[in-house]
Amino acid sequence: MSETTHDSAPPRDVPLAELAARHGLSVSGARPSLPQYVRQLWGRRHFIVAFSQAKLTAQYSQAKLGQLWQVFTPLLNALVYFLIFGVLLGGRGGMDNSEYIPFLVTGVFVFTFTQASVLAGVKSISGNLGLVRALHFPRASLPISFSLQQLQQLLFSMAILVVIVVSFGHMPSFAWLLVVPVLALQFVFNAGLAMVMARWGSSTPDLAQLMPFILRTWMYASGVMFPLRHMVETRANWPSWVADVLSANPAAVYMDLVRYALIDGDYRDTIPAATGLYALGWALVVGIGGFLYFWKAEERYGRG
Template identity: 70%
Template sequence: MSDTTHDGAIVTTALPSPDAGLKPAELAAKYGLSVSGARPGLFEYVGQLWGRRNFILAFSSAKVTAQYSQAKLGQLWQVATPLLNAFVYYLIFGLILGAGRGMSKEVYIPFLVTGVFVFAFTQTSVTAGVRAISGNLGLVRALHFPRASLPISFALQQLQQLLFSMIVLVLVAVGFGSYPSLSWLLVVPALALQFVFNAGLALIMARWGSSTPDLAQLMPFIMRTWMYGSGVMFSIKEMLADKPAWIAEVLMYNPAAVYMDLIRFALIDGYDRSNLPTHVWFAALAWAVLLGVVGFVYFWKAEERYGRG
């Protein structure tokens, strides 16, 4: 406001602001302001993620296409890589070490190939998840989108690769005497549960990897240990028959072994229920729900911190 003194001079006096004394947080709340990149509520976050579903699908498909674009055989390496691994494991563990004890050749070779393919699904989902944020910082810092889109899209990429590889897996099963039957339909729910488990684990690894990039260098050793303890190349039950029973029980209920055994049971005629732990479907569901929910919430908790380091 303005006032005039006795000598005619005009003096301007500022009125006190109605916002004087408000703290920054109170001032922001009054005018509906929020921190840029602030974490949304959990259900709002789920809605945002669903709204980006086309991006997730497109991003995962693009990654599949680009992965072997520089190789002459292209996408054939999606199948050739795990198949070559299975061949090497068969030479070492099957022929030299006799890891297929208790199984005929017609059962052991499909058993081994299935284990390699299915474990690779989890292995590559986890290793890709570690770098999902730290390896895409340009994208994370340039665009606003739910960051969970990245690890989930990497898990989806690995699922697409596995589905392509299933063609070879089916040919191997048929080639060794396991023909299509109704039990083959069990592959669908088993892979769906494994995908949820893998996505949850990839979300956890993505958060850890965003703050600890060196974790990516450690993961190959962790995954190799997990592979040897999951019965990829041998039957846990047969190999540990002379050890305390609880050791085999623990190893058979580890999630990698659970999902491998479910798919082996579905595809291989000679691999019956006696090779499965009790309540195996409940275990598969429990692992998927536990890791899926915990992994998603754990990743969401740090949403506002990704890309700011």
């Protein structure tokens, strides 16, 4: 009986990796180079926008008031904070209602933008494993899409914020145009932070349970409900450098810049001159750094 030979059989002494490279094969799900990844992400830009809009539409689909809860939720939070900090605890810092109420509502809306982006980012991979495992696409699309969803939600709220600000006597001016670049920088910061949280949340699902407590602490340390510098230096009698450090944290930075743009009053004079530079720095460091940090683990998402 004659032996049958197979000329196409690979030599036994050739490493599999070398053999695969010779025939143009690559590892399934391998991380692409950074330029390739950016190009892939840009190619999915329509998916990112459509996915964010679909999530936004579905968010309150079971509620009778539907999308109105996008505005009602932060307004109700602002009402609670007004009763507690503005009335009961006297945390106005000398501001009357015409300045404190726009100050408070602006802080709640702007901080909620970051808070919601972080919470959505934590679960953007772990909560969409079916999508991650079924389709091949740059995984950064998910946390960026969730951050974009929160930006769209904030824009709905901004219409109500404008009505509140004007109704308390703060008329439109050229300073209002500052809101556009500030929110753009905040979006970059939020997206970068969401990508960091997405990577952590993909390997540690319990982080989603811990984040609300961390974010609540961050909210109190950022002056959402009260003028931060007044509370630190006057009420707590702490050194002024403590107020400088707290005022430089990103949540306080973006809130203060939006307040500076929309609200006239003495509070403007308490905002450090370097706040704009802080806003740019936080956006670049966290936005770019978060993207690179997320990309480094691209091949690990959805496995295990």
